[in-house]
Amino acid sequence: MRSVVALAVGLAMGGLLTVIGMNSLRKGTAYPNGVMAVMAAQMGHLEAQRKAGACSAEDLAAPLGTLAALGNDLEPAFLPTADNAAFSALSGDYRAAVDAATGAVLDCKQLEVKLDAISASCKACHQQFKG
Numbered sequence: 001m002r003s004v005v006a007l008a009v010g011l012a013m014g015g016l017l018t019v020i021g022m023n024s025l026r027k028g029t030a031y032p033n034g035v036m037a038v039m040a041a042q043m044g045h046l047e048a049q050r051k052a053g054a055c056s057a058e059d060l061a062a063p064l065g066t067l068a069a070l071g072n073d074l075e076p077a078f079l080p081t082a083d084n085a086a087f088s089a090l091s092g093d094y095r096a097a098v099d100a101a102t103g104a105v106l107d108c109k110q111l112e113v114k115l116d117a118i119s120a121s122c123k124a125c126h127q128q129f130k131g
């Protein structure tokens with residue numbers, strides 16, 4: 001009888017700890033995944049606007065503003081990494097690419113060049129840090 005009780009308690013504890021563990025794993029990844037998902041969505045919006053010919057400073061202010069704000073969340077979301085200094089440098093490159101597009105785009109051709117530069121900064125970080 002005692003062993004049956006011990007088994008039941010053990011199973012209950014195991015189940016509980018699994019739930020706690022899964023929750024903390026999910027919390028740990030929701031933030032970085034969320035930052036990346038919104039970045040990807042905003043890049044998609046910008047690409048769609050470029051194709052639609054909506055490239056005035058006013059058209060671009062909201063998506064570029066969101067990309068700029070998300071740039072401030074790179075380190076808080078991802079650190080610590082295997083190489084924090086390199087991660088911060090790549091984050092800085094991303095922020096510089098977004099800054100360079102903000103207020104500097106006059107037409108869709110220029111937007112294409114600026115978007116390519118932002119994409120290149122995404123890829124540079126992914127090459128080193130995305131498993």
Ligand code: HEC
Pocket residue numbers: 029032033036037039040043074078087090091094118119121122123125126129130131
């Ligand atoms: C400074 C580093 C850094 C920058 C800049 C960066 N990312 Fe990421 N990104 C990562 C890391 C690290 C991962 C992997 C996260 C993981 O595996 O949990 C990732 C993952 C992603 C994913 C999910 C990957 C997948 O395979 O599903 C998407 C989408 C994404 N990034 C889009 C972007 C876009 C779009 C940009 C630029 C506008 C960008 N990222 C800029 C570091 C960065």
